[in-house]
Amino acid sequence: MLYAILEGASQALGIKRQDIDGCLYPSEEGIMLILFDNVPGGAGLVKRIVDRESLLNVLKNALERVKNCTCGKETSCYGCLRNYQNQFCHEILRRDVVWEFLENNLGSEGDV
Ligand SMILES: [Zn+2]
Numbered sequence: 001m002l003y004a005i006l007e008g009a010s011q012a013l014g015i016k017r018q019d020i021d022g023c024l025y026p027s028e029e030g031i032m033l034i035l036f037d038n039v040p041g042g043a044g045l046v047k048r049i050v051d052r053e054s055l056l057n058v059l060k061n062a063l064e065r066v067k068n069c070t071c072g073k074e075t076s077c078y079g080c081l082r083n084y085q086n087q088f089c090h091e092i093l094r095r096d097v098v099w100e101f102l103e104n105n106l107g108s109e110g111d112v
Contacts, residue, residue, distance in 0.1 A: 002033045003081045004098045008062030009035075009049045017083065020045050056106075063102040066095040073099075 002022045010017040021038040024031050035046045049058055071077035076093040086093070 001098050001101065002035075003083075003086055003093060004062040004066055004095075004102070005033065005035070005049075005058060007065055007081065008058045008060070009045075009054075011065070012057040012061040013045075013048055013054060015045050015048070018085075019043065020049070021085070059102060059106055063099065063106060066099040066102070069095055071095070 002024060006017065006020055006022055009015055009020060019037065019039050020035060022033060022035040025034050026032075035049060037043050037045045039045075048054055066080050069077065069080035071080065073096040074094050076082050076090070076095050080095045081093045081098070082090050
């Protein structure tokens with residue numbers, strides 16, 4: 001999910017993928033997705049992503065990306081979720097899980 005959002009944000013908002021990154025943070029409420037600017041001093045990129053209207057576009061882009069990729073559903077590739085930076089977890093990145101979650105949670109009206 002984290003990598004789908006980052007890829008979606010890069011595509012939807014024209015942000016260079018290497019300028020944003022993220023990590024998972026376990027909390028009492030569950031696992032949180034942390035997004036951060038990956039440029040010295042920050043550049044307000046994440047702020048642009050979480051703006052309500054942008055976020056919807058970002059999530060729609062993320063959905064399109066995992067839905068339309070041609071790799072195996074229970075896996076991932078460099079066309080959808082994988083990149084050089086996340087190669088430590090390539091084996092556990094599955095596009096079907098993200099696809100299902102986003103399809104079920106992005107309402108037809110686009111409500112999140
Ligand atoms: Zn793929």
